[in-house]
Amino acid sequence: MTFIDRSLARQLEICHAWRSIHYARAQAQLHPECGVRIETTCGGQAIFAGMNSPLNRVVGMGFDRPVNLDDLECVEAFFQSKNIYPRIDVCPLADPSLFESIHQNNYHIEAFQNVLIYPLAEKHTFQIPKGMEIRPSPPEEANLWILTTAQGFEGLEVPSQESLNVLAPNFYAGNSSCFMAWVDGNPAGGGGMYTHDGVVELGGASTRIAFRRRGVQTALIHARIKAAQEKGNKLAMVVTEPGSYSQRNLERIGFLLAYTKVIMVKTP
Numbered sequence: 001m002t003f004i005d006r007s008l009a010r011q012l013e014i015c016h017a018w019r020s021i022h023y024a025r026a027q028a029q030l031h032p033e034c035g036v037r038i039e040t041t042c043g044g045q046a047i048f049a050g051m052n053s054p055l056n057r058v059v060g061m062g063f064d065r066p067v068n069l070d071d072l073e074c075v076e077a078f079f080q081s082k083n084i085y086p087r088i089d090v091c092p093l094a095d096p097s098l099f100e101s102i103h104q105n106n107y108h109i110e111a112f113q114n115v116l117i118y119p120l121a122e123k124h125t126f127q128i129p130k131g132m133e134i135r136p137s138p139p140e141e142a143n144l145w146i147l148t149t150a151q152g153f154e155g156l157e158v159p160s161q162e163s164l165n166v167l168a169p170n171f172y173a174g175n176s177s178c179f180m181a182w183v184d185g186n187p188a189g190g191g192g193m194y195t196h197d198g199v200v201e202l203g204g205a206s207t208r209i210a211f212r213r214r215g216v217q218t219a220l221i222h223a224r225i226k227a228a229q230e231k232g233n234k235l236a237m238v239v240t241e242p243g244s245y246s247q248r249n250l251e252r253i254g255f256l257l258a259y260t261k262v263i264m265v266k267t268p
Contacts, residue, residue, distance in 0.1 A: 152206025
């Protein structure tokens with residue numbers, strides 16, 4: 001068992017924040033018109049990656065020092081400059097001043113997220129199913145990886161351009177390593193891993209409809225765990241919706257729930 005204290009929670013939240021930062025930087029290169037903006041605030045990272053991006057929020061706030069009302073004013077000014085509501089990821093192990101400041105500013109709960117972890121200290125073995133291959137995607141496979149994961153997320157063989165645009169920065173992010181699953185020589189699914197300071201976040205994974213219920217996602221998780229170990233990382237993490245199929249699949253492999261955090265939003 002891994003004890004989850006404030007120091008480890010901070011490491012996990014900062015890893016998640018840097019995944020968003022690298023994504024946003026890639027988005028800025030791919031789509032300069034999005035007006036990407038990143039700003040450090042109270043130890044966390046305020047991120048705007050384009051209108052309607054799920055990454056538009058503050059991550060990692062409230063670990064380096066207490067939070068005060070001036071800090072929240074800075075957060076709100078950041079998002080107001082982009083004409084969107086301010087959102088803050090609130091980790092239960094952050095400084096209590098974050099909770100009090102948010103309470104005083106009339107934020108409300110928008111969603112919950114579970115953070116699961118998998119220690120990488122022990123040797124990891126897994127038998128890939130017959131007829132399946134998991135391998136890293138080289139730069140020349142970027143479009144195929146983006147298309148395949150978009151097909152999986154949308155459940156369509158011709159996904160929307162919006163879905164392609166959302167997934168593309170995952171491949172081009174500076175801290176990413178993306179993997180493809182091949183079944184009988186056909187692209188079946190894909191997933192990424194995003195590294196920061198010894199922690200790897202797994203994400204951006206999906207399977208095409210024709211290849212579901214064949215162990216593709218499980219194989220992708222194991223392959224990324226093995227790759228993370230080989231690169232000397234200490235911990236893998238996943239952020240997922242509570243009670244989801246993804247959480248169940250991860251727990252079967254050996255991931256443990258570290259904590260549940262909440263996304264707080266301030267609306268008129």
